[in-house]
Amino acid sequence: MAEHDESYKLLFSHRELVADLIRGFVQADWVREVDFTTLERYAESGVARNLDERIDDVVWRARWGERWLYVYLVLEFQSTVDPYMALRMSVYAGLLYQRLIRAGEITAPGSLPPLLPIVLYNGEKPWTAAETLSALIEPRLPPELLRYQPELRYLLLEERRYGEIDLPADENLAGALFRLENSRLPEEVERVLATLVQLLAADEYASLRRAFVVWLKRVLLPAKAPGAEIPPIIELQEMQAMLAERVKTWTEQWKEEGKVEGRQEGRLEGRLEGRLEGRQEGESAVLRRLLTRRFGPLPQWAEARLRTADESQLQAWADRILDGATLEEIFG
Structure with missing residues (x-):
C-alpha cells in the first residue's frame, strides 16, 4: 500500500x-x-x-x-x-x-x-x-x-x-483520476486515457504524464489485471495504445477475475455467462446490481423489463453488458 x-x-x-x-x-x-x-x-x-x-x-x-x-x-x-x-x-x-x-x-x-x-x-x-x-x-x-x-x-x-x-467534466484531471479508479472495464480506462492524452499533450505537462504512467503501471493495472505483463512504457500515449491493443484479452481477464462488478468484490456471483446458479429471481438481482454499478439507478422501464424477463432473456442481456454503451443497447 x-x-x-x-x-x-x-x-x-x-x-x-x-x-x-x-x-x-x-x-x-x-x-x-x-x-x-x-x-x-x-x-x-x-x-x-x-x-x-x-x-x-x-x-x-x-x-x-x-x-x-x-x-x-x-x-x-x-x-x-x-x-x-x-x-x-x-x-x-x-x-x-x-x-x-x-x-x-x-x-x-x-x-x-x-x-x-x-x-x-x-x-x-x-x-x-x-x-x-x-x-x-x-x-x-x-x-x-x-x-x-x-x-x-x-x-x-x-x-x-x-x-x-x-464527477466533474471530462477535462477535469482529478475527475479523470476518479474515473480510472472506479473503472469496471478496460474500454473505460482506454477512453479516459484518450482524454488525458489530449489534455496533457503540451510539453509543459511531461512530468504529469509520466506520473500518470507510474500510477497506472504500479497501482491501477496490477489491481485490474493481476499477473498481466506490462511492457516498459514511459509515455501516456504509449499506454493508451498498448491498452487499446489488449482490450479484448484484458476484458476477458477482468471478467474472469470478477473485476467487472467492482474491485475485489468477488466473483460475478454465478458468472453471468451461463454459471448463474439458483432461481431466476437471483439472476435478475445480479444483473440489476451490475447494471446499477455501470449506469446508476435504473429507470422504471428497465426495472420492469428485469422483472418480467425469462432466463434466456436475462442471459442475453448479460452477454451484452460488457459491450453495451447504454441501457438501451443492452436491453435491445
Whole structure:
C-alpha cells in the first residue's frame, strides 16, 4: 500500500491536478475567487522545511480574492479508515500555524491563514470515521465546559461514492483520476486515457504524464489485471495504445477475475455467462446490481423489463453488458 500512496503523492505533487481537485470537488462560492495561477507547493515556499514529511509535500497555498491569503490543502492518502483522522488533521493544522509564526509569515495577531484539510479516501470499506474533532470528544459535557472544546472539520472525498453523474467534466484531471479508479472495464480506462492524452499533450505537462504512467503501471493495472505483463512504457500515449491493443484479452481477464462488478468484490456471483446458479429471481438481482454499478439507478422501464424477463432473456442481456454503451443497447 505504501507504493500506492507514493504513486498518489507523485500525482498530487503537480499543481494542475491539485487545482482541478479543488475546482471539481470543493463545492463553494469562494473557490471561484482563488487564483490558481499562483498555486504553489508549501514545501517550495521554504516554510515547511523540517516539518513532518507526511504533510509538507502535500500542502499548497494560493492567492484568494484581492488579498494574499494562504489556502492550505492537506491530502492524506488512506487505504483503511483511521478513526482519529480529525485529531490528526488538528495536529497538522497546529504544526503548520506554529511554523508560519516562527518563520515570520504572520505579521499580526488574528491573521492566521485559512486551512482546507482534505482526506482523499479510496479504500474498499466505507469511511466511518468522524469528520469533526468535536465528534471525538466525550459528548456528555455541561455547556459551560463544552464551549471550550477544540473544533476542526475536514472535507472527505470518498472516491467510490462518486458515480459518473457526480464527477466533474471530462477535462477535469482529478475527475479523470476518479474515473480510472472506479473503472469496471478496460474500454473505460482506454477512453479516459484518450482524454488525458489530449489534455496533457503540451510539453509543459511531461512530468504529469509520466506520473500518470507510474500510477497506472504500479497501482491501477496490477489491481485490474493481476499477473498481466506490462511492457516498459514511459509515455501516456504509449499506454493508451498498448491498452487499446489488449482490450479484448484484458476484458476477458477482468471478467474472469470478477473485476467487472467492482474491485475485489468477488466473483460475478454465478458468472453471468451461463454459471448463474439458483432461481431466476437471483439472476435478475445480479444483473440489476451490475447494471446499477455501470449506469446508476435504473429507470422504471428497465426495472420492469428485469422483472418480467425469462432466463434466456436475462442471459442475453448479460452477454451484452460488457459491450453495451447504454441501457438501451443492452436491453435491445
